[in-house]
Amino acid sequence: MRLEQTAFRDRRFAGHLLSRASFRRFLVSRSAALIIADLAGQLAGYALVLYRSGSRVARIYSIGVDPAFRRRGLARTLLTAAERHAAARHCQTMRLEVRADDPAAIALYKTSGYQMFGRHAGYYGDRDALRYEKPLARKQNRGPRIAP
Numbered sequence: 001m002r003l004e005q006t007a008f009r010d011r012r013f014a015g016h017l018l019s020r021a022s023f024r025r026f027l028v029s030r031s032a033a034l035i036i037a038d039l040a041g042q043l044a045g046y047a048l049v050l051y052r053s054g055s056r057v058a059r060i061y062s063i064g065v066d067p068a069f070r071r072r073g074l075a076r077t078l079l080t081a082a083e084r085h086a087a088a089r090h091c092q093t094m095r096l097e098v099r100a101d102d103p104a105a106i107a108l109y110k111t112s113g114y115q116m117f118g119r120h121a122g123y124y125g126d127r128d129a130l131r132y133e134k135p136l137a138r139k140q141n142r143g144p145r146i147a148p
C-alpha cells in the first residue's frame, strides 16, 4: 500500500489507487500475477497482470515505480517480466489502458513496442484512456532437436 501511495501520489491518480482489499484478492488469485521489483529488500515497483479464462489476451492492470527509483529501467524490466509471464501462460497479446495525460507511461509503452489501437472516452472520469497492445513473442521452445 505504501508503494501504491508513493508511486501514484500525483494528483492525476487521486481516486484511482488500488485498495488493500484489491491487492489481497489479486495476490491469491489465479487470474492475476503481481510482479515486484525488490531492490535489496526494498519494494521499488510492481506490475499487475490480469488474465481471463479462455482468453489469449493478458492485461497490464497497473504498473508503478517508487519515484526514488525512477529512470533506471525498472518499469521496462517489470514490463518485460509481465510479458514473459503472459507468454508462458500462452497469451498472444498484451493490452493495457493508460491515461492520455501520462506522458511518462505512454513513452514507456511506445518504446517497448506497444501500438495504440483505441481510446476510451472518459474512462478515468476526467480523462480518456488510450488503449495499447503488443503481440507477445512465442516461447522459443521447439522441442528436442532431431539430428538429420
Ligand SMILES: CC(C)(COP(=O)(O)OP(=O)(O)OC[C@H]1O[C@@H](n2cnc3c(N)ncnc32)[C@H](O)[C@@H]1OP(=O)(O)O)[C@@H](O)C(=O)NCCC(=O)NCCS
Binding pocket: 007, 008, 062, 063, 064, 065, 066, 069, 070, 071, 072, 073, 074, 075, 076, 077, 097, 098, 099, 102, 103, 104, 105, 107, 108, 109, 111
Ligand atoms: C511510468 C513509470 C512506471 C515509469 O517507471 P520508470 O521505472 O521510471 O521507467 P523506466 O526507467 O523503466 O523507463 C523506461 C522508458 O520509459 C520512458 N519514460 C519513463 N519515465 C519517463 C518520463 N518521466 N518522461 C519521459 N519518458 C519516460 C522512457 O522512454 C524510458 O526510457 P529511457 O529512460 O531509456 O529514456 C513511473 O514513472 C510511474 O510509476 N509513474 C506513476 C504511475 C504510472 O503512471 N503508471 C502507469 C499507469 S498505466
